Amino acid sequence: MLLMPVGIDIAKSVFQIHHIDVETGRTVSKAIKRASLLDYFSNRTPCLIGMEACGGAQHWARQLVKLGHQVRLMPARFVKAFNIGNKSDAADARAIWLAVQQPCRPVAVKSEAQQAVLAMHRMRQQLVKMRTMQINALRGLLAEYGEVMGRSRTVLDKSIPGALLRLAERLPAMLIDTLRDRWNELAKMDEQIARIEQRLRMWLKQDKDCSAIAQIPGVGLLTATAAVATMADAKSFRSGREFAAFIGLVPRQHGSGGKIGLFGISKRGDTYLRTLLTHGARCVLANAKDSGLWVEQLKKRRPPNVVVVALANKMARTIWAILAHGRPYERGYQSQSPRLV
Known part of the structure; x- marks a missing residue:
């Protein structure tokens, strides 16, 4: 009807x-x-x-x-x-x-529980941005008075107590106290981020889909929970490639006169999930002792960033396959489906 x-x-x-x-x-x-x-x-x-x-x-x-x-x-x-x-x-x-009335790829209607997980991710992402802004603001203000520090958080925590002591000899106390309060706020943000991650970890243990895809190399706590909540229903996608295209991990195309040109990734869809998959693939390439024959052969033919995106695309396809078919992750699994000639 x-x-x-x-x-x-x-x-x-x-x-x-x-x-x-x-x-x-x-x-x-x-x-x-x-x-x-x-x-x-x-x-x-x-x-x-x-x-x-x-x-x-x-x-x-x-x-x-x-x-x-x-x-x-x-x-x-x-x-x-x-x-x-x-x-x-x-x-x-x-x-x-x-x-x-036109054919299109609709956005999945999520349950309240799935949307709650994404809300946790959004609040954590906001806290991380605020923490980064606070660190950069402190470094910039201290540089105005000759106290130049490294970009890392560890260097800032080690250097700022001594810097405040030196500046206290020649600057008003109200400024020193305000800078110290801003620095103490970083520890409070760390605690808030840690509590959100702890709650997401509890969700990961309770949800079988999250636990299943967390076994994939490069898929951790954030990627697993965000992928399941964003996808909503894996069977709404016809294939793993369609899911990878949904989050923008496939080449951008431009065709005219029967000629089709392929460019960089389209960067369409969910930016947050695409970023998590890309960072996870980068970690696998940097830390894995055995990244696999496919990756090693790809490294010889393509630039490093292209290899990272290709591995992120493969991770997205693997996530879809596990959730759509309801089977555990198997390293070295070979699909038996016939390929189109």
Whole structure:
């Protein structure tokens, strides 16, 4: 049965809805208050509802799925191509209505538990950025008074007590006390980051999917938990390559006149997960005693950064294979599926 397509442009207070009434054939474009959205769809026959994958979309997708509707979350970049004319809420809802009827790779609707894991990752990432900003600010301020230090955190912790003592002889006490407080804040951020990682480690032990892919070389605590939460359902991807393309670890293409050129990776999709996989692959190449015959042969033909991205792509495919087929990681496993000639 074909479902009636509906486009919803979500916002904080007023949502815009666009669809064509099946009985009358008239175009319906109306604004609905936030509190009335679920009531509008509660008594309707199942619809194909399209929304942009933006803030709040996961919550409304889960609520609409409970009412029996099919929800498709689409990247904003995909929807933008259907926005014709001036920008408005009505035009955006119409663009979403047009886009939901086209074939595309939708964003997976995540459960609340999966979204909670991603929220932990986002808060940890924010703390790491704030800690880095604090370290750079301290180094810059101290350099203004002739105290130049190395970039590493260890060098800063060793050098800053002596630097503050020397500066206390010629600078106001209010500045020295403020600098010392800012330095002490770094230890508090370390504790907050450690607590988040401890909670993620508990989730890793409880979740069988996270524990399974954590056995892959280069996949640690952060990569395992982020990959499972981001993927949501592994079977929504047809292959490992499709999952690798979803996070931007495949070549960017440009074709014209029957000629196709391949360039660097597309860098589309989830930047955070792609970064974790790339760093994990770099660690494997730097520390593994036996990285495998495939990697050793690739090193002879390609530059180091290309090898890193290729290994990250392979890790992404391995993650999908383990989660989609429900089997443990086996080093040196050879796929028995027939290859296309």
